[in-house]
Amino acid sequence: MADHWSFVLAAYGLALIVLAAYWRFLVRRERELSEGHQVLREGSGVSEQARRPSP
Amino acid sequence: MSSLLGGVTLAGLVAGLVLGFGIAPREATQGNVQRIMYLHVPSVWVAYLAFAVVLVASIVYLVRRAESADRLAHASAEVGVLFTGLTIATGSIWGKPTWGTWWTWDARLTTVSILFVMYLGYLLLRGMIEDRERGARFAAVLGIVAAFNIPLVHFSVYWWRTLHQPPSLMKPGPGTMPGVIVTALLVNFAAFTLLYAYFVTRRARVLRLEAEAEA
Helix, strand or coil: CCCCHHHHHHHHHHHHHHHHHHHHHHHHHHHHHHHHHHHHHHHHHHHHHHHCCCC | CHHHHHHHHHHHHHHHHHHHHHHCCCECCCEHHHHHHHHHHHHHHHHHHHHHHHHHHHHHHHHHCCHHHHHHHHHHHHHHHHHHHHHHHHHHHHHHHHHCCCCCCCHHHHHHHHHHHHHHHHHHHHHHCCCHHHHHHHHHHHHHHHCCHHHHHHHHHHHCCCCCCCCCCCCCCCCCCCHHHHHHHHHHHHHHHHHHHHHHHHHHHHHHHHHHHHC
């Protein structure tokens, strides 16, 4: 039987694209959310300081 | 922790590719197209594993109402759908040169498609219900019901006359495959299991961050 390398390449290529895209989605989403958290935390830190009475 | 798991997963995937393409021999009947097996079979294994985790996590959620169990079920279902999709696509690509068709309504292919649609519905259900607690409860029930399809998929090749071959590895009794092919397959099983753990860990973390951002 013929080897059909193009089919092998298509299967592995497709898997590579799908898995890499999902990994990229997870990494980007996590970074966005982590940065958002940091901004929120820093923001609340600023308002805490602003609320503190000056000596 | 996540980067360590990612590194080990990547090393496992590379080892799987080296074994599948460099060490395992060309199959006598099908030729090199049989090497799709090292991708197709571990993908369906991950799908089974993912949906079994959804089942257990859904039961835990319904009993204890632990949000971490709900996040695990959600993350695992998403990764399971991804790998079921890959199983169907790679099976179709493998089917064309060996069976002469991209698709046939054979028992195995039909049951795995139903599995895919059921868990796709599970994810859609989660997205449709705004009340988080209610959505988690409904999804947990669906996660338990849909899991009954897993044995149906696995045993379909025994229960009905199908074009799809019966399992070569996940079956009772002595194996019929040469040791080197079994080794290559087992390494890919391990690598894909690590990939599953890596994806689920990261997805569950994203879900936690999303919940915290909404609160």
